[in-house]
Amino acid sequence: MAGLIDLRDIFFVEADELLSALEEGLRAIQTGAHDTDTVNAVFRAVHSIKGGAGAFDLKALVGFAHRFETVLDALRAGKLQPEPALLGGLLHASDHLADMISAARQGNATDPEHDERVIAALEQHAGGGGSKEEEAFVFEPLALDGPFGIDAVRLPLPSGTRDVTLTFRPHAGAFASGHDPCLLLRDLCADDPAEVCLDQSALPDANSFDPGQSYLGWKVILQTERTDPQLLAIFEFIDGICDLTIASAAPPIPDVAASLPPPSSPPLAPVPSAPPIPANTAPAQTSAPPAAAVSPAAGTGPRPTIRVDIDRVDRLVDILGELVIHQAMLTEAIEQSPGFGSVEVDRSLDQLRQLSRQIQESVMAIRAQPVKPLFDRMHRIVREASMAAGKAARLVTEGEATEVDKTIIERLADPLTHMIRNAVDHGLEKPSRRTDLGKPSEGVIKLAAAHRSGRIVITVQDDGAGIDREKVRQIAIDKGLVAASAELTPQEIDALLFLPGFSTATEVSALSGRGVGMDVVRSEIAGLGGRVGITSVRGLGTTLTISLPLTLAVLDGMVFVAAGQTLVLPVSAIIETLRPEPGMRHSLGQADSVLDVRGRCMPLIDVGMALGFRRSLQPGEGEIVVVVERGDDGAIALMVDGIRDQRQVVIKGLEANYGQIPGIAAATVLGDGSVALILDPTDLAASGQSPSRPVSPLAAE
Amino acid sequence: MRATGSATDPNVRELVAFRTARQDFCVDILSVREIRGWSRPALLPHAPHYVQGVINLRGAVVPILDLARRLGLEPIEDTDRNVIIVAAIQNRIVGLLVEAVTDILTVPSSGVQPTPDLASETTRNMLRGVVVQDSRLIRLLDVGQLLPQDVEPAA
Structure with missing residues (x-):
């Protein structure tokens, strides 16, 4: 039975993906995108969940999904309009569907009465009860071989399918401007059965072959519902630098099953020597038995995925780091050996370098994931929190494509949930109060992610009341967290919110206000090696900022020398490097100096001194300045002795065996096998003011 | 040089003996991962005086503690004949x-004597006992004490 259990796992993984597609679609409709594609996508998501649930005999789920689907079908057919009340019902139903699925995953069931209430409420919004034909409940185990990504919805709709023959021949200019025909063909064939033939008739013999020219063309026979303009849109960016023709070959074929296997002999035979080459991602299964109905590639379901233990990936990353280091060592050794200079060796080394970079990128891509799924989950948090608190709130997300290491994403979910709930519960005012203040009654919570100075910065911003500092101070005094006589700056008062046992909510609510929250958030973020900051403007809102270090295993670094030590700066943080004229440097106070770069003044810090490696500068030291950005605060100028190289470096954490060091993000291993520290410029500037902050167990005596 | 001593016999201890600052020390072989030659460490900023820096140990970044300085003994000569004992500590x-x-050394458990009272507080805290062998006094280090206690890994 292990096989069935595996399939169940896959079902739940896919169900999660479908649920997020469902919710995303509903949100899109909510913001006015009432196009057929979006509605269809929503419908398909519910339908696919129903299909999968049917295959695993999850009756309650099938029943719920079926009635849900019926309402969506009416919406799709235009019988219903996406009014706010209906959409609210749909979103609620989608949340409940998610609950049912997670209950089913644990082998439990949700309360049937509750199920009924939710769906009945939806049908109420939809006007009248949904039809309950039982026959649709029956699902054949056929769904299993998809394993359920099969898009059965497409089956009743073959009328729009037609055969299209498309010939495509890029010009040399297309390659010069970086187009990849492979990607275009992949797009073209992504959703439909396709046969792609390579036309290499123009290929000259080897002697007259010019690698700068374009010799290849492709002929694609496609069975698609898409219109010519839709197909042409794929080639929009290559327009004018390729030959492209489109011809609709066959009229719609009435028989569904017969239409699916592509014509046994393509109407236009390819060059005899070139056999038909299946498109990369859409294997045109010419031999697929009609019983299979649709080839897997024809479905619009998620691409096949595998689940891998993160430890295995980590191991791969470690080995890869070793590979990069040894490749650098090999290169250095060969360059220094007397026999160096052979063209073959050079070429092989070049190949090796390219390959290892490609492996690196691929492995990193496995670990790095966009924050989108995490952010998507927060929509529900906002919905539930605002409903429970009797407030109106909307979540706006930004920078969803920002890629973050998978382990970080997983560990961000809890703190982020806390922060969002807090923003709704404590940040936003009640709608009536907002109206009195002249604000829109619906509060906006903005969740944004970005890469900045080689760190990942996530902000949660609300447009609520801001922090009532007097109240915060009073509570802190009442709870004995600070002395009544303490004079606190606004920043210090804001920081009180992160103290354990602090809670400002006058009434304890179900969501937050039990005095756990912000201190937990802070310690969880600290556990990831990050920092949390808070800023607030009275009446305008509060912004919480999480700044996380690089733990993506590789970064582009600039290798430089200061005080005899080899160090690395993240290239992403560097604005420019320069050799300052004497007149650009100005003293400020006793020891500080600033650098005037084209009228912009910035603090000037010697890296060697900031790290405590030297007390003073000798002639010839610190003569090169690297200007780096520093969070929101503008730029700082770092003095270094010399710049060595720019290369990819493998990030090695210092935390495991030593601890955190102010001003240092991590370490790396260079080509000669020695260790170099990676600077964190923002932190360096801050720690420069207090040179000894013992934060490491080894550092604390 | 991976230590796979006869840990099965509870009555016999295998100890790696070494010399620094003209004194003999030893550690339990089970805590020793490998012994390697000296390589120049990268300096760590804001580190205590006994932390020499970090080196690359097959991809892991490992801090180097100068044992003589850690124990408050006179500093040893800075030469590349020195060796690094790589140990797993907590x-x-x-x-x-x-x-x-x-x-x-292979010594019976009874061969480890308690540290004599004469030793200073610091030294005694870091020693588990002494072994006398061939008229040498070999100090058994408590490696766990080399790192300061009750400090959480970096907040």
């Missing part, structure tokens, strides 16, 4: 810089 990998590894 889930951390740490390198101990010493002058030379002398031998591997």
Whole structure:
């Protein structure tokens, strides 16, 4: 039975993906995108969940999904309009569907009465009860071989399918401007059965072959519902630098099953020597038995995925780091050996370098994931929190494509949930109060992610009341967290919110206000090696900022020398490097100096001194300045002795065996096998003011 | 040089003996991962005086503790004949810089005597006992004490 259990796992993984597609679609409709594609996508998501649930005999789920689907079908057919009340019902139903699925995953069931209430409420919004034909409940185990990504919805709709023959021949200019025909063909064939033939008739013999020219063309026979303009849109960016023709070959074929296997002999035979080459991602299964109905590639379901233990990936990353280091060592050794200079060796080394970079990128891509799924989950948090608190709130997300290491994403979910709930519960005012203040009654919570100075910065911003500092101070005094006589700056008062046992909510609510929250958030973020900051403007809102270090295993670094030590700066943080004229440097106070770069003044810090490696500068030291950005605060100028190289470096954490060091993000291993520290410029500037902050167990005596 | 001593016999202890600052020390062989030659460490900013820096140990970044300085003994000569004993201490990998590894001792558990009262507080805290062998006094280090206690890994 292990096989069935595996399939169940896959079902739940896919169900999660479908649920997020469902919710995303509903949100899109909510913001006015009432196009057929979006509605269809929503419908398909519910339908696919129903299909999968049917295959695993999850009756309650099938029943719920079926009635849900019926309402969506009416919406799709235009019988219903996406009014706010209906959409609210749909979103609620989608949340409940998610609950049912997670209950089913644990082998439990949700309360049937509750199920009924939710769906009945939806049908109420939809006007009248949904039809309950039982026959649709029956699902054949056929769904299993998809394993359920099969898009059965497409089956009743073959009328729009037609055969299209498309010939495509890029010009040399297309390659010069970086187009990849492979990607275009992949797009073209992504959703439909396709046969792609390579036309290499123009290929000259080897002697007259010019690698700068374009010799290849492709002929694609496609069975698609898409219109010519839709197909042409794929080639929009290559327009004018390729030959492209489109011809609709066959009229719609009435028989569904017969239409699916592509014509046994393509109407236009390819060059005899070139056999038909299946498109990369859409294997045109010419031999697929009609019983299979649709080839897997024809479905619009998620691409096949595998689940891998993160430890295995980590191991791969470690080995890869070793590979990069040894490749650098090999290169250095060969360059220094007397026999160096052979063209073959050079070429092989070049190949090796390219390959290892490609492996690196691929492995990193496995670990790095966009924050989108995490952010998507927060929509529900906002919905539930605002409903429970009797407030109106909307979540706006930004920078969803920002890629973050998978382990970080997983560990961000809890703190982020806390922060969002807090923003709704404590940040936003009640709608009536907002109206009195002249604000829109619906509060906006903005969740944004970005890469900045080689760190990942996530902000949660609300447009609520801001922090009532007097109240915060009073509570802190009442709870004995600070002395009544303490004079606190606004920043210090804001920081009180992160103290354990602090809670400002006058009434304890179900969501937050039990005095756990912000201190937990802070310690969880600290556990990831990050920092949390808070800023607030009275009446305008509060912004919480999480700044996380690089733990993506590789970064582009600039290798430089200061005080005899080899160090690395993240290239992403560097604005420019320069050799300052004497007149650009100005003293400020006793020891500080600033650098005037084209009228912009910035603090000037010697890296060697900031790290405590030297007390003073000798002639010839610190003569090169690297200007780096520093969070929101503008730029700082770092003095270094010399710049060595720019290369990819493998990030090695210092935390495991030593601890955190102010001003240092991590370490790396260079080509000669020695260790170099990676600077964190923002932190360096801050720690420069207090040179000894013992934060490491080894550092604390 | 991976230590796979006869840990099965509870009555016999295998100890790696080494020399630094003209004194003999030893550690339990089970905490020793490997012994390697000296390589120049990268300096760590804001580090205590006994932390020499970090080195690359097959991809892991490992801090190097100068044992003589850690114990408050006179500093050892800075030469590349020194060796690094790589030890696992409470889930951390740490390198101990010493002058030379002398031998591997097999002693019965009864051969380890308690540290004499004469020793100073600091020294006694870091020793588990002493072993007398061939008129040499070999100090058994408590490696766990080399790292300061009750400090959480970096907040």
